[in-house]
Amino acid sequence: MNQPLMVIFEDLHWIDEQTQEFLNLLADSIGTAKILLLVNYRPEYSHQWNSKTFYTQLRVDPLGEESAEEMLSALLGDGVEVTRLKRIIIERTEGNPFFMEETVQVLFDEGALVRDGAAVKLTRSLNTLRIPPTVQGILAARIDRLPADAKDLLQALAVIGREFRLSLIRAVVSKPDDELNRLLNDLQLAEFIYEQPAVGDTEYIFKHALTQEVSYNSVLIERRKQLHERIGAALETLYASSLDDHLAELAHHYSRANNPGKAVRYLTLAAQQALERSAVAEAQAQLQNGIEWIKMLPESPERDERGLELASTLAQVFLVTRGFSAPETRAAAERARILARKAATLPSSF
Numbered sequence: 001m002n003q004p005l006m007v008i009f010e011d012l013h014w015i016d017e018q019t020q021e022f023l024n025l026l027a028d029s030i031g032t033a034k035i036l037l038l039v040n041y042r043p044e045y046s047h048q049w050n051s052k053t054f055y056t057q058l059r060v061d062p063l064g065e066e067s068a069e070e071m072l073s074a075l076l077g078d079g080v081e082v083t084r085l086k087r088i089i090i091e092r093t094e095g096n097p098f099f100m101e102e103t104v105q106v107l108f109d110e111g112a113l114v115r116d117g118a119a120v121k122l123t124r125s126l127n128t129l130r131i132p133p134t135v136q137g138i139l140a141a142r143i144d145r146l147p148a149d150a151k152d153l154l155q156a157l158a159v160i161g162r163e164f165r166l167s168l169i170r171a172v173v174s175k176p177d178d179e180l181n182r183l184l185n186d187l188q189l190a191e192f193i194y195e196q197p198a199v200g201d202t203e204y205i206f207k208h209a210l211t212q213e214v215s216y217n218s219v220l221i222e223r224r225k226q227l228h229e230r231i232g233a234a235l236e237t238l239y240a241s242s243l244d245d246h247l248a249e250l251a252h253h254y255s256r257a258n259n260p261g262k263a264v265r266y267l268t269l270a271a272q273q274a275l276e277r278s279a280v281a282e283a284q285a286q287l288q289n290g291i292e293w294i295k296m297l298p299e300s301p302e303r304d305e306r307g308l309e310l311a312s313t314l315a316q317v318f319l320v321t322r323g324f325s326a327p328e329t330r331a332a333a334e335r336a337r338i339l340a341r342k343a344a345t346l347p348s349s350f
Contacts, residue, residue: 012041062095158215171234229257260296
């Protein structure tokens with residue numbers, strides 16, 4: 001590689017196993033390459049890169065008083081009227097930039113702050129301001145203040161995931177294009193979502209993973225299930241010729257849609273695909289989830305066949321991760337053996 005390259009990965013605390021394996025491989029191979037790999041993560045995330053001579057860790061602390069003041073000046077200006085408000089925001093948020101930004105935004109949303117030309121003014125006394133004590137509370141308050149149609153769309157987007165393509169949104173949300181585009185634009189202006197570059201389709205992403213999480217948790221459970229079902233069906237239709245590229249998504253949505261049949265099917269396929277890619281932990285989680293869902297299916301030869309496939313694959317996973325003598329391996333193998341005998345198709349490996 002002749003030209004220097006910068007690669008950035010954010011929020012590793014939410015990383016999946018396959019991306020982690022890719023990062024490990026990349027970290028092992030860039031010692032002599034012209035590549036700068038930048039990552040960020042919360043303290044609970046751990047990795048094995050500390051021993052590498054070309055690895056440097058920098059602690060990112062909350063903003064200090066001077067930096068926090070500078071950030072709020074950029075958002076609110078330097079008017080005397082907002083000087084005390086800045087102090088309150090810094091104290092409440094403890095210098096967390098995202099929390100500070102969302103606090104300012106919620107005050108604008110509720111009309112406590114207004115712009116008067118280049119200046120920002122308070123419309124009520126500081127004593128009457130109610131600032132939620134957590135960033136989740138701030139986000140929930142902002143979501144609750146959205147118009148009903150914008151809130152419904154934001155919740156649907158949250159069920160789709162952190163990122164979402166316009167073609168999928170259209171398939172899930174039954175709205176005319178003009179109205180849908182208007183609402184998406186409104187959510188961008190309110191800084192809940194951003195549009196990002198994509199090939200062949202418009203793609204959006206939530207401003208922050210917490211924004212998606214709080215939006216998702218605001219959806220009533222029954223509606224959430226319906227949306228997951230609708231999203232799964234839309235994925236099947238949109239990607240009928242390339243379902244293998246979307247097995248994990250389909251497993252995710254159908255396992256949350258209260259659709260046991262499709263949940264078991266896609267969890268099994270996604271687990272087998274993960275196993276082929278050596279994503280063993282991911283495969284194990286999907287297989288165990290599938291075994292729980294299969295209990296919801298009525299007894300039938302088809303259920304036994306699916307159960308055998310799940311149990312035998314899980315036994316292979318445990319054989320790799322826990323060893324032959326582990327109780328989990330033996331339990332999965334015994335379950336597979338029972339189902340195989342029931343179907344009179346006992347595999348020679350058992």
